[in-house]
Amino acid sequence: xxxxxxxxxxxxxxxxxxxxxxxxxxxxxxxxxxxxxxxxxxxxxxxxxxxxxxxxxxxxxxxxxxxxxxxxxxxxxxxxxxxxxxxxxxxxxxxxxxxxxxxxxxxxxxxxxxxxxxxxxxxxxxxxxxxxxxxxxxxxxxxxxxxxxxxxxxxxxxxxxxxxxxxxxxxxxxxxxxxxxxxxxxxxxxxxxxxxxxxxxxxxxxxxxxxxxxxxxxxxxxxxxxxxxxxxxxxxxxxxxxxxxxxxxxxxxxxxxxxxxxxxxxxxxxxxxxxxxxxxxxxxxxxxxxxxxxxxxxxxxxxxxxxxxxxxxxxxxxxxxxxxxxxxxxxxxxxxxxxxxxxxxxxxxxxxxxxxxxxxxxxxxxxxxxxxxxxxxxxxxxxxxxxxxxxxxxxxxxxxxxxxxxxxxxxxxxxxxxxxxxxxxxxxx
Amino acid sequence: xxxxxxxxxxxxxxxxxxxxxxxxxxxxxxxxxxxxxxxxxxxxxxxxxxxxxxxxxxxxxxxxxxxxxxxxxxxxxxxxxxxxxxxxxxxxxxxxxxxxxxxxxxxxxxxxxxxxxxxxxxxxxxxxxxxxxxxxxxxxxxxxxxxxxxxxxxxxxxxxxxx
Numbered sequence: 001x002x003x004x005x006x007x008x009x010x011x012x013x014x015x016x017x018x019x020x021x022x023x024x025x026x027x028x029x030x031x032x033x034x035x036x037x038x039x040x041x042x043x044x045x046x047x048x049x050x051x052x053x054x055x056x057x058x059x060x061x062x063x064x065x066x067x068x069x070x071x072x073x074x075x076x077x078x079x080x081x082x083x084x085x086x087x088x089x090x091x092x093x094x095x096x097x098x099x100x101x102x103x104x105x106x107x108x109x110x111x112x113x114x115x116x117x118x119x120x121x122x123x124x125x126x127x128x129x130x131x132x133x134x135x136x137x138x139x140x141x142x143x144x145x146x147x148x149x150x151x152x153x154x155x156x157x158x159x160x161x162x163x164x165x166x167x168x169x170x171x172x173x174x175x176x177x178x179x180x181x182x183x184x185x186x187x188x189x190x191x192x193x194x195x196x197x198x199x200x201x202x203x204x205x206x207x208x209x210x211x212x213x214x215x216x217x218x219x220x221x222x223x224x225x226x227x228x229x230x231x232x233x234x235x236x237x238x239x240x241x242x243x244x245x246x247x248x249x250x251x252x253x254x255x256x257x258x259x260x261x262x263x264x265x266x267x268x269x270x271x272x273x274x275x276x277x278x279x280x281x282x283x284x285x286x287x288x289x290x291x292x293x294x295x296x297x298x299x300x301x302x303x304x305x306x307x308x309x310x311x312x313x314x315x316x317x318x319x320x321x322x323x324x325x326x327x328x329x330x331x332x333x334x335x336x337x338x339x340x341x342x343x344x345x346x347x348x349x350x351x352x353x354x355x356x357x358x359x360x361x362x363x364x365x366x367x368x369x370x371x372x373x374x375x376x377x378x379x380x381x382x383x384x385x386x387x388x389x390x391x392x393x394x395x396x397x398x399x400x401x402x403x404x405x406x407x408x409x410x411x412x413x414x415x416x417x418x419x420x421x422x423x424x425x426x427x428x429x
Numbered sequence: 430x431x432x433x434x435x436x437x438x439x440x441x442x443x444x445x446x447x448x449x450x451x452x453x454x455x456x457x458x459x460x461x462x463x464x465x466x467x468x469x470x471x472x473x474x475x476x477x478x479x480x481x482x483x484x485x486x487x488x489x490x491x492x493x494x495x496x497x498x499x500x501x502x503x504x505x506x507x508x509x510x511x512x513x514x515x516x517x518x519x520x521x522x523x524x525x526x527x528x529x530x531x532x533x534x535x536x537x538x539x540x541x542x543x544x545x546x547x548x549x550x551x552x553x554x555x556x557x558x559x560x561x562x563x564x565x566x567x568x569x570x571x572x573x574x575x576x577x578x579x580x581x582x583x584x585x586x587x588x589x590x591x592x
Contacts, residue, residue, distance in 0.1 A: 106480070229510070273501055344491055
């Protein structure tokens with residue numbers, strides 16, 4: 001919004017965290033979104049700690065009472081644990097006494113947890129059950145009578161799961177998980193997880209860029225054949241395919257689906273070892289590829305027999321970690337074998353993935369150069385954001401939809417023109 | 430068996446040390462096309478984090494079970510993939526034979542790879558261990574398997590060129 005007076009500017013700043021979206025609308029993505037420490041802080045508060053559900057893990061990772069796994073919700077370290085009664089619990093991994101880390105291993109099984117600093121101990125729900133010298137020692141000191149350890153605990157999250165996928169939220173205002181995910185994503189997760197799955201490993205990946213650049217990249221049809229030359233170089237002929245992207249949750253979730261045409265000709269390739277490419281899909285409903293973006297912190301990549309979930313952990317405006325959880329179907333040994341070959345395509349060393357890390361890191365390095373208030377252009381296939389579904393790959397409408405929803409959840413004022421700007425010349429930079 | 434003590438197979442240890450030197454030089458000189466020749470035709474090249482290994486999980490970052498897959502990797506890096514412009518410097522130490530069974534030598538070595546970017550900035554990119562199975566073919570040592578066991582399980586940026 002143009003700010004004509006100091007007063008207008010002050011109002012704009014208080015409403016938007018200082019961000020003024022370009023008047024051209026959602027077809028412009030301000031670079032400031034990827035560099036500003038204030039926006040980074042605001043994302044942690046309004047997105048990750050706000051009324052959204054964040055991916056925590058899979059139920060199969062914590063099958064028995066006491067099984068736990070650690071993760072992050074935005075910047076906050078969280079523990080997911082199964083309690084004595086079989087219920088899933090999650091709490092912030094921060095001692096209620098002084099704030100020290102309590103759970104020190106990435107995953108395991110425990111009767112309870114003890115902070116190493118002053119040995120405060122906790123049950124599996126994160127409630128304080130033991131405080132050394134609580135009543136003093138040798139008649140001296142101790143906490144006074146008003147101290148009630150039952151009033152102290154590691155901060156809990158609400159937990160809910162759908163089809164064995166576990167989410168948590170800090171907010172009492174998050175809608176029921178099923179409503180949050182929406183019917184199409186619920187149906188996709190139910191179909192994919194209708195068979196038992198097994199976790200085959202984890203991978204940690206640090207990328208020196210803003211997290212949103214990679215989150216957005218996963219739904220960017222435009223870049224895929226341009227940046228990732230692996231399929232073209234090896235003549236990997238994809239079966240005739242129909243692609244579809246559906247946007248949910250104000251455009252911030254994206255359900256991307258590429259169907260396999262059963263009548264398509266067989267793939268051929270110049271790969272010496274063709275098993276690296278997926279020839280058979282283990283996915284239901286004749287789906288060849290599905291990428292499910294569940295805002296704000298996770299992406300499912302489901303291709304052939306190689307499945308993964310990427311959990312996003314922002315660390316700074318220009319740095320984030322992705323933690324991959326690899327999994328495949330447990331009831332089919334062929335899936336595991338295929339998975340080992342196909343997984344060479346994905347992850348930080350992957351044939352069709354390494355470029356994404358390279359390009360977002362170099363993009364970040366360019367836009368970080370001092371004082372540039374420029375913006376990126378996402379005007380392929382028009383400038384509007386109205387469709388909640390696109391049925392072809394020659395479009396950036398799903399990116400515009402994401403930015404519109406993102407701005408709404410961040411409480412940024414919308415651009416004044418409502419997005420009439422055409423995809424013409426960029427302003428000089 | 431270990432190279433400590435008197436029963437050390439000095440000739441085999443020397444040959445394996447030479448193999449590691451040649452392997453490092455090949456990668457550091459960017460002669461990637463020669464890299465598969467360090468392996469048997471059905472040799473395996475695996476990269477796995479210690480975190481996955483200790484948990485009994487696969488979690489391979491790269492899983493190549495024959496030399497054809499290694500040749501595909503090199504072709505892809507040359508003609509298809511975009512990755513960070515850099516040079517590598519492999520430092521390999523503590524090369525040791527830890528056992529031998531039916532002519533297959535179990536060997537281990539520590540490695541560190543320092544990467545230098547296009548503007549001359551150097552950083553430690555990866556540290557870990559080579560866990561090898563080595564056989565001699567006409568007197569020359571070849572990898573039946575090289576497992577790169579990553580201490581640096583958190584990859585910064587991307588991993589394109591073999592470790």
